Amino acid sequence: MARSDPYIVMPADAVDKIASSALSRGSLVLRRASADDMYIVRAVETAKDVRLQVDVSREYAALRSGDSHHAAQWIRVAPNDAHIHHLLLSRRPHATIAFKDFKEMVPGVSDPGNKLGVVVTHDPGLPAELTEAGASEFAGWAVRRSGVRPLHIEVEPEIIGLKQLAGKWPIEQLTTNSVMVVGCGSIGSAAAVALAGYGIGRVELVDPDRFLWHNMLRHALGAEGVGRFKVAAMKDHLAQHWPQQDVVAHRLDVVADAHHIRPIIDRVDLVLCAADGIAPRRVVSHLARRARKPAILACVLDNGSIGEVIRLRPTPRFGCLLCLRRYLADMGAMDAEADQELDYGTGRIHQPMTAVPPDLRYVGTFTAKVAVATLLESLHGDHTQRVPGEHAIIGLRPVSDLATPFDLSQAGDVRWLSIPGPRTACPTCSSG
Numbered sequence: 001m002a003r004s005d006p007y008i009v010m011p012a013d014a015v016d017k018i019a020s021s022a023l024s025r026g027s028l029v030l031r032r033a034s035a036d037d038m039y040i041v042r043a044v045e046t047a048k049d050v051r052l053q054v055d056v057s058r059e060y061a062a063l064r065s066g067d068s069h070h071a072a073q074w075i076r077v078a079p080n081d082a083h084i085h086h087l088l089l090s091r092r093p094h095a096t097i098a099f100k101d102f103k104e105m106v107p108g109v110s111d112p113g114n115k116l117g118v119v120v121t122h123d124p125g126l127p128a129e130l131t132e133a134g135a136s137e138f139a140g141w142a143v144r145r146s147g148v149r150p151l152h153i154e155v156e157p158e159i160i161g162l163k164q165l166a167g168k169w170p171i172e173q174l175t176t177n178s179v180m181v182v183g184c185g186s187i188g189s190a191a192a193v194a195l196a197g198y199g200i201g202r203v204e205l206v207d208p209d210r211f212l213w214h215n216m217l218r219h220a221l222g223a224e225g226v227g228r229f230k231v232a233a234m235k236d237h238l239a240q241h242w243p244q245q246d247v248v249a250h251r252l253d254v255v256a257d258a259h260h261i262r263p264i265i266d267r268v269d270l271v272l273c274a275a276d277g278i279a280p281r282r283v284v285s286h287l288a289r290r291a292r293k294p295a296i297l298a299c300v301l302d303n304g305s306i307g308e309v310i311r312l313r314p315t316p317r318f319g320c321l322l323c324l325r326r327y328l329a330d331m332g333a334m335d336a337e338a339d340q341e342l343d344y345g346t347g348r349i350h351q352p353m354t355a356v357p358p359d360l361r362y363v364g365t366f367t368a369k370v371a372v373a374t375l376l377e378s379l380h381g382d383h384t385q386r387v388p389g390e391h392a393i394i395g396l397r398p399v400s401d402l403a404t405p406f407d408l409s410q411a412g413d414v415r416w417l418s419i420p421g422p423r424t425a426c427p428t429c430s431s432g
Helices: 012-020 082-090 099-105 128-133 186-198 213-218 230-241 258-267 278-290 321-331 357-380
Strands: 007-010 025-033 038-047 050-053 069-076 117-122 138-144 147-155 178-182 202-206 246-250 270-273 295-301 306-312 391-395 414-417
Touching: 007 012, 007 117, 012 038, 012 117, 025 117, 038 069, 082 117, 082 128, 082 138, 082 147, 099 138, 099 147, 178 186, 178 258, 186 202, 186 230, 186 270, 186 295, 186 357, 202 230, 202 258, 213 357, 230 246, 258 278, 270 278, 270 357, 278 295, 278 306, 278 321, 295 357, 306 321, 306 357, 357 391
Parallel strands: 007 038, 007 147, 069 117, 178 202, 178 270, 202 246, 270 295
Antiparallel strands: 025 038, 025 069, 038 050, 117 138, 138 147, 295 306, 306 391, 391 414
8 A cells, every 4th residue: 555645534423324324325525634644534425415424523633623625435335356456455565456447346436537536435245254354344445547546444443442452351350440549640640541551440549749840751741730739630631541440539648648548448459659758658558458458569769770669468478568678678788768758859858850751651550560460360360460579679770789689780670579478576467
């Protein structure tokens, strides 16, 4: 198919109008978006001299634009070789078929004269084996007296969005699950978007802060969110891109408002914490353990040189965050949480955030992956997404000068470790 040929888009309403028409052929009105070299079907002749406008959803802004209208044809073809020819010609750049041969194959096609004619053929009886080979029920043609060549035609499918993954990804299971995301900053916003893409049915967002200019560089939100509370802006962002998901926004501080957080944890299946600072992570670890819910904690360490994702599962086999940190300290590892008290911002004790935006999004998406794997394994018995351990250390910009186990030397490395069991004296694991 030649690069210079235009592209035809058929909204679902156009498909319905042609398929249900009693006519064997009729006229089409196309709107041309010249900048994208695209034709959009905007009206269909459904009965003799009756042309009905095609309904195009407002969300498809590009399909509602365009300039001059272009007259075209649609023709229903009896099962023959027309769409086989379309498939074969499409695979041969610049290949054409003589107009007289096309006219025999597609009776009723109009002579384009000295202009370009656009024709859409409809073969409702297309055999399944041809569909599997790549042929389509609708085919587009650029018709000239000098020859006819195939045009790509994109038909709006009946099913759009995550439902297209049914049978290939466990959408049905994950849509029943819920996750609380604590901290809707750079990592948390990326994790929330990824959870929606994985098909998590409900997300409860928790963050007390506003989205401001300094957040824009590393956040899922853009300028449209500046000045708004992060949870409200993220709720609208997710609703726009993932309308099937239920999003609940809570303008709460997980530490100061812990009494309001407990009932939220009780009604979700997992807690994902991407909040800055030691205190929020410790509170989430404690509350999730007491509620017997798994928690995933994510952050970047050492000025963004490495990422860390910790999975805390409320079982006798694994301890909490405090147990892990005590274990690492006893091993002589770096104080992994020291950086967490130095949030980027203002003031002499604060350090600037030096992690680059894609690294933060990478950690957020990675964290969502671990969360989904945990839900599939623990709630649905699906081990196909099982991850190798409980403690992941991710190389972002490693410099090999950190103590074990944070001493990664290459970007992209992921080191998986287990975590220790509960300590006898642990205030989180030893009681309740």
